[in-house]
Amino acid sequence: MMMANARSTSHGPPAPPRLRIVVIDDEPDSVITLLALLRSEGYDAEGFATAKDALKRLKELNPDVVVCDIAMPLLNGWEVAREVRNAMGPLRPKLIALSGRYVQDADNVLAELTGFNHYLTKPCEPKALLALLSQVEPF
Numbered sequence: 001m002m003m004a005n006a007r008s009t010s011h012g013p014p015a016p017p018r019l020r021i022v023v024i025d026d027e028p029d030s031v032i033t034l035l036a037l038l039r040s041e042g043y044d045a046e047g048f049a050t051a052k053d054a055l056k057r058l059k060e061l062n063p064d065v066v067v068c069d070i071a072m073p074l075l076n077g078w079e080v081a082r083e084v085r086n087a088m089g090p091l092r093p094k095l096i097a098l099s100g101r102y103v104q105d106a107d108n109v110l111a112e113l114t115g116f117n118h119y120l121t122k123p124c125e126p127k128a129l130l131a132l133l134s135q136v137e138p139f
Contacts, residue, residue: 051074
């Protein structure tokens with residue numbers, strides 16, 4: 001009787017699930033830069049130059065986090081936050097606002113009222129964004 005060698009096909013523990021992140025900013029350079037940063041850190045990131053395009057794909061992408069500029073044409077970030085919350089609920093995804101124009105305390109309060117969890121000013125320090133993301137659990 002021949003016995004086959006018992007060999008493990010496992011290559012260590014399974015990789016943890018990666019956060020799915022959507023970036024929305026009307027400045028293409030900002031989207032490209034954020035995507036490069038996020039992907040280099042191992043995140044699954046998609047970028048959009050218009051809020052309308054991002055919202056069309058929101059449920060399909062099912063993001064854990066949305067990073068969104070505030071000052072955008074057609075739909076601003078506050079409107080995006082309301083739409084995301086209406087479509088996906090109050091807890092998920094985490095919403096992170098970015099703004100270089102709206103940097104007053106009242107703007108931060110408005111962001112919270114519309115559904116954002118965090119508010120960062122541009123130019124955003126990469127470590128600050130990555131620190132926030134490290135606290136989010138993938139769904």
